[in-house]
């Protein structure tokens with residue numbers, strides 16, 4: 001499948017690697033491909049520059065947000081939550097229309113330092129804001145509740161015995177996302193229903209941040225026992 005991933009960060013890179021390895025044709029989107037390729041230094045977390053990463057993944061393309069979105073039959077939003085609407089505007093409504101848009105972004109607000117708060121919650125969510133601004137896109141929130149390495153290798157943590165949530169208005173789009181999740185190794189996929197259920201999935205983040213602090217590691221996940 002042709003997949004467009006909006007976002008060059010660790011989530012974009014990690015999903016791109018897994019989906020490329022899985023045989024998909026992946027193009028990653030960025031604001032300015034030349035500027036992204038010009039960076040050679042690791043980021044503030046010590047993660048390698050996109051250029052260094054891409055040298056090890058030569059089959060993965062890089063383009064402007066609009067090029068990645070035009071390429072994909074299936075799209076993934078892996079941009080900074082505060083910038084997701086801008087990134088999707090740059091991708092172009094016409095390139096989103098009719099396509100599944102798997103939204104992994106979180107509405108984190110770091111403006112008051114750590115821990116971050118949520119800039120939208122309770123009665124609204126980032127996924128709903130995206131769906132409202134781009135009614136032609138088939139938005140499905142998922143994979144936002146665990147760290148990038150667990151997204152693509154659930155079995156590497158507790159033998160995969162933990163849960164991933166799915167929220168979106170379009171049942172067929174939720175089905176496409178579930179299929180991709182199964183490809184990545186997920187077995188406990190909990191379909192929460194329409195896109196408003198993304199409020200809860202995004203509000204997991206404050207406790208997720210606390211759990212990461214308590215464990216001293218981002219590698220944990222929620223298991224829904226039932």
Ligand SMILES: NC(=O)c1ccc[n+]([C@@H]2O[C@H](COP(=O)([O-])OP(=O)(O)OC[C@H]3O[C@@H](n4cnc5c(N)ncnc54)[C@H](OP(=O)(O)O)[C@@H]3O)[C@@H](O)[C@H]2O)c1
Nearest residue numbers: 007008009010011030031078079080081083105106147148
């Ligand atoms: N890190 C994790 O393990 C993890 C886990 C679950 C969910 N998430 C969520 O996944 C998303 C991606 O996280 P990340 O850590 O990989 O990367 P990130 O640093 O949050 O986001 C990087 C991407 O956001 C784009 N961006 C930043 N500012 C922008 C702006 N003003 N306008 C347009 N685009 C802008 C960047 O564009 P350029 O390419 O042009 O620089 C880049 O592609 C976030 O929403 C995060 O909350 C992360």
